[in-house]
Amino acid sequence: xxxxxxxxxxxxxxxxxxxxxxxxxxxxxxxxxxxxxxxxxxxxxxxxxxxxxxxxxxxxxxxxxxxxxxxxxxxxxxxxxxxxxxxxxxxxxxxxxxxxxxxxxxxxxxxxxxxxxxxxxxxxxxxxxxxxxxxxxxxxxxxxxxxxxxxxxxxxxxxxxxxxxxxxxxxxxxxxxxxxxxxxxxxxxxxxxxxxxxxxxxxxxxxxxxxxxxxxxxxxxxxxxxxx
Amino acid sequence: xxxxxxxxxxxxxxxxxxxxxxxxxxxxxxxxxxxxxxxxxxxxxxxxxxxxxxxxxxxxxxxxxxxxxxxxxxxxxxxxxxxxxxxxxxxxxxxxxxxxxxxxxxxxxxxxxxxxxxxxxxxxxxxxxxxxxxxxxxxxxxxxxxxxxxxxxxxxxxxxxxxxxxxxxxxxxxxxxxxxxxxxxxxxxxxxxxxxxxxxxxxxxxxxxxxxxxxxxxxxxxxxxxxx
DNA sequence: ACCTGAACACCGTTCAAGT
DNA sequence: ACCTGAACACCGTTCAAGT
Numbered sequence: 099x100x101x102x103x104x105x106x107x108x109x110x111x112x113x114x115x116x117x118x119x120x121x122x123x124x125x126x127x128x129x130x131x132x133x134x135x136x137x138x139x140x141x142x143x144x145x146x147x148x149x150x151x152x153x154x155x156x157x158x159x160x161x162x163x164x165x166x167x168x169x170x171x172x173x174x175x176x177x178x179x180x181x182x183x184x185x186x187x188x189x190x191x192x193x194x195x196x197x198x199x200x201x202x203x204x205x206x207x208x209x210x211x212x213x214x215x216x217x218x219x220x221x222x223x224x225x226x227x228x229x230x231x232x233x234x235x236x237x238x239x240x241x242x243x244x245x246x247x248x249x250x251x252x253x254x255x256x257x258x259x260x261x262x263x264x265x266x267x268x269x270x271x272x273x274x275x276x277x278x279x280x281x282x283x284x285x286x287x288x289x290x291x292x293x294x295x296x297x298x299x300x301x302x303x304x305x306x307x308x309x310x311x312x313x314x315x316x317x318x319x320x321x322x323x324x325x326x
Numbered sequence: 327x328x329x330x331x332x333x334x335x336x337x338x339x340x341x342x343x344x345x346x347x348x349x350x351x352x353x354x355x356x357x358x359x360x361x362x363x364x365x366x367x368x369x370x371x372x373x374x375x376x377x378x379x380x381x382x383x384x385x386x387x388x389x390x391x392x393x394x395x396x397x398x399x400x401x402x403x404x405x406x407x408x409x410x411x412x413x414x415x416x417x418x419x420x421x422x423x424x425x426x427x428x429x430x431x432x433x434x435x436x437x438x439x440x441x442x443x444x445x446x447x448x449x450x451x452x453x454x455x456x457x458x459x460x461x462x463x464x465x466x467x468x469x470x471x472x473x474x475x476x477x478x479x480x481x482x483x484x485x486x487x488x489x490x491x492x493x494x495x496x497x498x499x500x501x502x503x504x505x506x507x508x509x510x511x512x513x514x515x516x517x518x519x520x521x522x523x524x525x526x527x528x529x530x531x532x533x534x535x536x537x538x539x540x541x542x543x544x545x546x547x548x549x550x551x552x553x554x
Numbered sequence: 555a556c557c558t559g560a561a562c563a564c565c566g567t568t569c570a571a572g573t
Numbered sequence: 574a575c576c577t578g579a580a581c582a583c584c585g586t587t588c589a590a591g592t
Contacts, residue, residue, distance in 0.1 A: 152557080311471070
C-alpha cells in the first residue's frame, strides 16, 4: 500500500512517484509516447531502469498514473460554466477534456490505453453525470451520455493528434487522403465533392460539430416534443 | 509499385501479401495485438522475420493493410438498408463499422492506430457521406458527420474491447470502477447513483444510445424546426 | 530502504550472402 | 527473385548484491 511512502531517515530517495510522473510527462511532450521507455525515463531521473519498479509495478501502471495526472487541472466546479444551462455546462466539460488531452503530446493515446480511476477522472465523470441528473435526465441516460461524450472526445482527439504528428515529420502526408480519393478507381463521388471539408485542419470546428450533434440529441431526448 | 507481384518462373514464393495478411489477422485473433510481432508472424509463415520486409515496408504498413482488410466485408450498397430513410441507413453503416472492428481481437486498436485509405475504407466513407448528401444535408455537414460517427464508433469500440479483455484474464477488474466509486473520498454522489448503468456490460445498448444521440442531433440540424 | 548491475527473453529493422 | 543468418540497437522486467 505505502511501500516507499514514509521517508524514514536514511539517504534521501532520488525517486518518488510525483517527480517521476512529472519527468515522464515532460519526456512525453518532448519525444512522444513511442520514445517514452522505462530506460529513457530512468536516464532522465539519473537512475537505472530497474529502480523505477519500486514506484510503479509496471509501465502500464505508470501510464495510468500519467492519464490521471493529465486530468488533474480540469475545473469541474459549477462556476466554471455557471453562466449557462445544462447544455453549456456539458459542452464546457467536454471541451476541458479535449484540452487536457491536447495539452500533452499523444495525450489521447495515453488516456485511451489506460483505465484511470483516480479522483481527477472520477471527479470529472461525477460532475458530468451531475449536470445531466440535475437537469432532469434519467439516471441511466445520464450515465450513458457520459460514455458517449467521453468516447467521442477520445476518438476525435486520437485522430487530431495523429494528424498533427503526421503533418510535421511528413508534410506531404496531408495529401494522402486527397490523392487516394482523386486517383480513385472506383471513384468516390461523395468524398470528392466534400474533399475541402474532409481535409480541413480546423479540428476545433470539427470537434464542436460532433459535440453539438450529441448535445442536440440529448435535448431532443429530454423534451420529446415540447419546449421544456 | 509491383516489386514482388508478378510471379515469374522460379521457386514459388512462400510469402505474399494476401496470405501474410490472412495469417496476421489469425494471429491477432488468437493472441492479441501485443503478441503480434514480426518474428511470430514470420514463424507462423515458416520464414525468417526479415523476409516479411519484402512485402511490407514496416510493421505499421502491415497494420494499415490489416485495418483496410477488416472493413472489406462491410456492405455499403444501398440495398443493405434499403428499407429505411437516411437515418436508418446511417445507423446500419455505423453498426457495420462496429461489427467489423469487433470481428477481430483488438480490431479497434488496429484501426485507430493506422490511416488506411484503401477501397474498403474509402468505400465506406463515400457511402456514408452519400446517404447524408442525398438526404439533403449540406456538403460540409455530411463530411463532418462522417468524422463524428467514425470517431465515436472507434472510441466506443476501443473501450468495449479493452473491457472485454480486462474481463477475462482478470475477472475482478470489472469491480475496479465500482470500488473506486464506493470507497471514494471524496464521495461521488452522481456516479454512485448511476453505478448499475456505469458498470453495465451491455455494450450494444450503450453504443446504440450514443448513435441515437448523434442521429437525433443530425435530424434536428436538417429540419431546424419543421417536421420535414 | 533504495538503488546498481547484470541478466533474461524478447523487439523492429537491415543487409550481405546464399540458392 | 526470394529467403537465410546474423547482426544492430534497442525493449520491459526481475533480482541478487551492494551501500
